Amino acid sequence: MLEQGTTARRVAYAGSVQSDVGGIYGQAKADAATRLTGAANRVGAEFHDLRLPNLFGEHGRPFYNAVTATFCHLLARGERPRVDVDRGLRLLHAQDAADLLVGTFPSSDLETLVQELSVVELLERLTAMAATYSTGDIPDVAQKVDRDLFNTYRSYVTELRPAVPLVRHSDARGSFFEIARTHGGPGQSSFSTTKPGIVRGEHFHRRKIERFTVLSGRAVISLRRLFGTEVVHVEVDGEHPLAVDMPTLWAHNIQNVGDELLYTSFWTDDIFDPTRPDTIAEVV
Numbered sequence: 498m499l500e501q502g503t504t505a506r507r508v509a510y511a512g513s514v515q516s517d518v519g520g521i522y523g524q525a526k527a528d529a530a531t532r533l534t535g536a537a538n539r540v541g542a543e544f545h546d547l548r549l550p551n552l553f554g555e556h557g558r559p560f561y562n563a564v565t566a567t568f569c570h571l572l573a574r575g576e577r578p579r580v581d582v583d584r585g586l587r588l589l590h591a592q593d594a595a596d597l598l599v600g601t602f603p604s605s606d607l608e609t610l611v612q613e614l615s616v617v618e619l620l621e622r623l624t625a626m627a628a629t630y631s632t633g634d635i636p637d638v639a640q641k642v643d644r645d646l647f648n649t650y651r652s653y654v655t656e657l658r659p660a661v662p663l664v665r666h667s668d669a670r671g672s673f674f675e676i677a678r679t680h681g682g683p684g685q686s687s688f689s690t691t692k693p694g695i696v697r698g699e700h701f702h703r704r705k706i707e708r709f710t711v712l713s714g715r716a717v718i719s720l721r722r723l724f725g726t727e728v729v730h731v732e733v734d735g736e737h738p739l740a741v742d743m744p745t746l747w748a749h750n751i752q753n754v755g756d757e758l759l760y761t762s763f764w765t766d767d768i769f770d771p772t773r774p775d776t777i778a779e780v781v
Contacts, residue, residue, distance in 0.1 A: 514587070589607075627650060636681070648704070651706075655742075659729050660741045662739060663675065684765070685766075685769060696750050712762055713758075718750070722746065748779035
């Protein structure tokens, strides 16, 4: 927001590729761009008309105007979407659109961020991801578009299945269980101890996939969707191992609610970069 008496130096407009197609919506977007161009020119501001394609992202509204949201909603509920008419799609992750609009990415990056898939190809990718994730495995997220599609899909799963049961194998030597099976892409594992009563976390991520697994002790993992008030609480302990995945755009924390030291394993697909930590403070 500009302070009173100041003039905008850059104006970014969330336009649409429909501006070139016609129709009431496309014509309205084109007319708005023309008016904004004139206003920006009058004050000497740099104007960017970002012709945004099909947007997708976490918590998109299904059965509205985004086929990705509809597919994810149905797949998360075990249903099998059907494609009646196939066509090409130009897809852009909503968070990339936001970065373009606020200037985090230059406007010239728009085309490099767009992914072209057919409707059938999109459904095939999401169906494969849903099948892999139904076992608790992490699908191949080596490509950016697959990571963004998987994070989008996960946003429809979290409230239905906030935790993944793990199989504990025990014998006279002790016990063993697998924490994460990944089918492609980078990954990083870490480990922490937490004293009784202490809370870790209180932040959210925009891009990274993160999995918490308590190895020993008792804890409560809490998650809250941004801009929402409802909190999901998952009780975890080392005797009954669960994997809890942190959905993107959800604030989360973990609290040691036991009397002993808490041991927790963390896995993320993101190799930590201190210059771009993708960790934004937010209290659950």
